Amino acid sequence: MADPSTYRPAPGQIPDSPGVYKFRDAHGRVIYVGKAKSLRSRLSSYFQDLANLHPRTATMVTTAASVEWTVVGTEVEALQLEYTWIKEFDPRFNVKYRDDKSYPSLAVTMNEEFPRVQVMRGPHRKGVRYFGPYGHAWAIRETVDLLLRVFPVRTCSAGVFKRANQVGRPCLLGYIGKCSAPCVGRVSAQEHRDLAEDFCDFMAGRTGTYLRRLEEQMREAAAAMEYERAARLRDDIGALRRAMEKQAVVLADGTDADLLAIAEDELEAAVQIFHVRGGRVRGQRGWVTDKVEDVDTAALVEHALQQLYGGGDDIVPKEVLVPALPDPLEPVADWLCTLRGARVDLRVPQRGDKKDLMATVQRNAQQTLALHKTKRASDLTTRSVALQEIADALGLETAPLRIECFDISHLQGEDVVASMVVFEDGLARKSEYRRFAIKGFAGQDDVRSMHEVVTRRFRRYLQERQATGEWDIPESGEAPAPGEEPVSGPIDPETGRPRRFAYPPQLVVVDGGQPQVAAARRALDELGIEEVALCGLAKRLEEVWLPGEDDPVVLPRSSEGLYLLQRVRDEAHRFAISYQRSKRSKRLTASGLDTVPGLGESRRQALLKHFGSLKKLRAATVEEICAVPGVGRRTAEAVAAALASRTPAAPAVNTSTGEIIEEQEAR
Structure with missing residues (x-):
C-alpha cells in the first residue's frame, strides 16, 4: 500500500476552482474520478489521517500512487467531464454499472421524403420523431404491427424501397395492406407523410380524436350499407384499442x-x-x-x-x-x-x-x-465457484459445504443478543438458524459476547456428539461422567427431528475483525475443537481475517466467494437485529409506558433514548422527564406514576442449581 503523503501535492499547488480529478495507481491506471466545486478543498480532504477517512476512501488513497486534476469553468462542465472520464477509464472505485446498454426507441424518420417507421438505438438524430425508450425491441415491433393496419406507413429499408421502385412491385406488406406502397406510387409523398403524421399523433397520446373520427366513419358506412368498409373500420378501431391497452394512462394531465x-x-x-x-x-x-x-x-x-x-x-x-x-x-x-x-x-x-x-x-x-x-444465489455453478474460491482463499482442503455465521446485536449495551445462521451448499438453511440471549457482563463487550456464543454453540455440539457414543471428548467439553445419563442424541426421541447443534460446520464466520476472530478461536481451543475452520469478515472494509494473522485476506470485489461471505454475514446481521428488536419491543411493552395516556411510540423511544435505559428513567424526577423534547409536565407526571407503580420483576431461578436464568435459546 502506498503512503498518501508520498504523492500529496505541495501546499498552494492545488487551485481553488471547479474541476475534475483523477487518482492513478502505481501502474498508471485511473482508479477514481471525481468532481469538485473547489479542487483545493476536496483534494485536501483525502490527505488527512487515515483513521478519519471512511474505510473505502482510505483503501482508495492507499491504493493510489498519484493524483492529477483538470480545471474547468463551471460545475456543469465538471459534471460533463466527470461522466466522460468515467466512461473512458472505467475506474474501479467509482460506481460500476452492470447494464449500460442502449435501449431501443420507436423512430419515425420525418426528415425523409417518405418517412419510415423503425426500431432505432443510439444518439437521437435531428428530424426524427422518437417514442420510448422500450425495454425490448420486440415490444416496439408488436405495437407497430397493430398500428400498421390503421396507419400503413413504410417500414422497409432504403435498399428494399429502391428495389421495389425499380421493378414496379411492392413488398409483401404492400400486398397484405400493411404498407401504403409509396414505392410504386399507390399514394403520393404528401399522402404518405400525412399517414406518418397521424401515426406520430397517435403515439404521442392524441388518441381520442382519432378514435371518435373512425367511429363516426364506421357509423356513416353502416348507414350507407357499406358493410365491408364498416367492418374494416371496426377492426381498425379494435386494433387501436389493443395498442392503447398496452400503454395505460398513468397521469391524466398528459405529462412528459x-x-x-x-x-x-x-x-x-x-x-x-x-x-x-x-x-x-x-x-x-x-x-x-x-x-x-x-x-x-x-x-x-x-x-x-x-x-x-x-x-x-x-x-x-x-x-x-x-x-x-x-x-x-x-x-x-x-x-x-x-x-x-x-x-x-x-x-x-x-x-x-x-x-x-x-x-x-x-x-x-x-x-x-x-x-x-x-x-445469483440460486445458480448452482456460481455457488460452486463461490465455495471453491472461499476454500482457496482460506487454505481449506475441501469446499465448506456448511457455513455458520455469528453476529452480536445490542442497543447501548441492553438487550444483547446473538444470531447463528446456516448456509449449506451456498443456500440459506433457515430451519437451522438459532438465536441467543447474552447473559452477564458479556453484554457490554462484543468480543466477550462472541466468545460466549461460540462456546455455547460448540459445547452443545460436543454434548450431542458424545451422546452418539463418541467418548473421546476433552474435559472442557463438559461430557457427562461415566454412569451418568447422556443428553439425547442427534435425533430427538420425542420429536424424531435432529437436535439443534448435532452437526458441525466446515467453516465458522464471525461478523467482525481480528478481535472477534481471536475470541472465537479461543473458544474453540478451550473446547478442543480443531476440525472447524474459522474466519471473520470486517463489515466496513470487507476484509477476511484469519486467526493469528496480522494482515487480512483481500478478495476481489467481483469475487463470488466474497459475495457469498457477504450474504452470509448480512443474513446473520438481519437475524440478530430482528431478534434484538423483538426483545426491546417486549421490554417496552412490559415497562408500563404503553399504558400512559397520550404517550405514543415516538415519545416512548425518545424517553428511552434520552435516559439510556428504563432503570435510569425510573429513577428520574418529573423535572428531568420534562426536559425531553415533546414531553409536557402532565405527561411526565403520568410517566413517573406509571413507573413508580411497577417494581422490577424478580429474576427466575433454577431450583435445582440456584442459577439465575437470564437467557433463552430459540429458533
Missing part, C-alpha cells in the same frame, strides 16, 4: 416525465426508470449497480442521471422525478437544462398521482434487486 427509483443495500443498488410520455408509460429500463465507493441515495441519483442522459441517447423530458435530490442540486439541474435546451423540473414528488407512480417504480426497483440476488 422520467421517474427514477433506487433500491439499495450495503453492497448493490438497483435503478429503475419509467418513461412517461403524454401521460402514458412508454418504456421501462433499469440496471444493477455495484456500490464500490461509499455513496448515498443522492449520489446514486446523480450517477444514474449521468448514465441515463450523458450519452445523448435519451431526450431529457420536462420533468425528472427522483427519490432524493443530488447535492449540490444546481449543477445537475443546469446540466439537464443545457441538454434539453429548456427548463427541466428536477424534484421529489410529494403528493398525488406522481407520488403514487413513484411508489410503483420503487416497488419495481426492489423487485429487480431481489430477483438479481435470487438469480
Whole structure:
C-alpha cells in the first residue's frame, strides 16, 4: 500500500476552482474520478489521517500512487467531464454499472421524403420523431404491427424501397395492406407523410380524436350499407384499442416525465426508470449497480442521471422525478437544462398521482434487486465457484459445504443478543438458524459476547456428539461422567427431528475483525475443537481475517466467494437485529409506558433514548422527564406514576442449581 503523503501535492499547488480529478495507481491506471466545486478543498480532504477517512476512501488513497486534476469553468462542465472520464477509464472505485446498454426507441424518420417507421438505438438524430425508450425491441415491433393496419406507413429499408421502385412491385406488406406502397406510387409523398403524421399523433397520446373520427366513419358506412368498409373500420378501431391497452394512462394531465427509483443495500443498488410520455408509460429500463465507493441515495441519483442522459441517447423530458435530490442540486439541474435546451423540473414528488407512480417504480426497483440476488444465489455453478474460491482463499482442503455465521446485536449495551445462521451448499438453511440471549457482563463487550456464543454453540455440539457414543471428548467439553445419563442424541426421541447443534460446520464466520476472530478461536481451543475452520469478515472494509494473522485476506470485489461471505454475514446481521428488536419491543411493552395516556411510540423511544435505559428513567424526577423534547409536565407526571407503580420483576431461578436464568435459546 502506498503512503498518501508520498504523492500529496505541495501546499498552494492545488487551485481553488471547479474541476475534475483523477487518482492513478502505481501502474498508471485511473482508479477514481471525481468532481469538485473547489479542487483545493476536496483534494485536501483525502490527505488527512487515515483513521478519519471512511474505510473505502482510505483503501482508495492507499491504493493510489498519484493524483492529477483538470480545471474547468463551471460545475456543469465538471459534471460533463466527470461522466466522460468515467466512461473512458472505467475506474474501479467509482460506481460500476452492470447494464449500460442502449435501449431501443420507436423512430419515425420525418426528415425523409417518405418517412419510415423503425426500431432505432443510439444518439437521437435531428428530424426524427422518437417514442420510448422500450425495454425490448420486440415490444416496439408488436405495437407497430397493430398500428400498421390503421396507419400503413413504410417500414422497409432504403435498399428494399429502391428495389421495389425499380421493378414496379411492392413488398409483401404492400400486398397484405400493411404498407401504403409509396414505392410504386399507390399514394403520393404528401399522402404518405400525412399517414406518418397521424401515426406520430397517435403515439404521442392524441388518441381520442382519432378514435371518435373512425367511429363516426364506421357509423356513416353502416348507414350507407357499406358493410365491408364498416367492418374494416371496426377492426381498425379494435386494433387501436389493443395498442392503447398496452400503454395505460398513468397521469391524466398528459405529462412528459422520467421517474427514477433506487433500491439499495450495503453492497448493490438497483435503478429503475419509467418513461412517461403524454401521460402514458412508454418504456421501462433499469440496471444493477455495484456500490464500490461509499455513496448515498443522492449520489446514486446523480450517477444514474449521468448514465441515463450523458450519452445523448435519451431526450431529457420536462420533468425528472427522483427519490432524493443530488447535492449540490444546481449543477445537475443546469446540466439537464443545457441538454434539453429548456427548463427541466428536477424534484421529489410529494403528493398525488406522481407520488403514487413513484411508489410503483420503487416497488419495481426492489423487485429487480431481489430477483438479481435470487438469480445469483440460486445458480448452482456460481455457488460452486463461490465455495471453491472461499476454500482457496482460506487454505481449506475441501469446499465448506456448511457455513455458520455469528453476529452480536445490542442497543447501548441492553438487550444483547446473538444470531447463528446456516448456509449449506451456498443456500440459506433457515430451519437451522438459532438465536441467543447474552447473559452477564458479556453484554457490554462484543468480543466477550462472541466468545460466549461460540462456546455455547460448540459445547452443545460436543454434548450431542458424545451422546452418539463418541467418548473421546476433552474435559472442557463438559461430557457427562461415566454412569451418568447422556443428553439425547442427534435425533430427538420425542420429536424424531435432529437436535439443534448435532452437526458441525466446515467453516465458522464471525461478523467482525481480528478481535472477534481471536475470541472465537479461543473458544474453540478451550473446547478442543480443531476440525472447524474459522474466519471473520470486517463489515466496513470487507476484509477476511484469519486467526493469528496480522494482515487480512483481500478478495476481489467481483469475487463470488466474497459475495457469498457477504450474504452470509448480512443474513446473520438481519437475524440478530430482528431478534434484538423483538426483545426491546417486549421490554417496552412490559415497562408500563404503553399504558400512559397520550404517550405514543415516538415519545416512548425518545424517553428511552434520552435516559439510556428504563432503570435510569425510573429513577428520574418529573423535572428531568420534562426536559425531553415533546414531553409536557402532565405527561411526565403520568410517566413517573406509571413507573413508580411497577417494581422490577424478580429474576427466575433454577431450583435445582440456584442459577439465575437470564437467557433463552430459540429458533
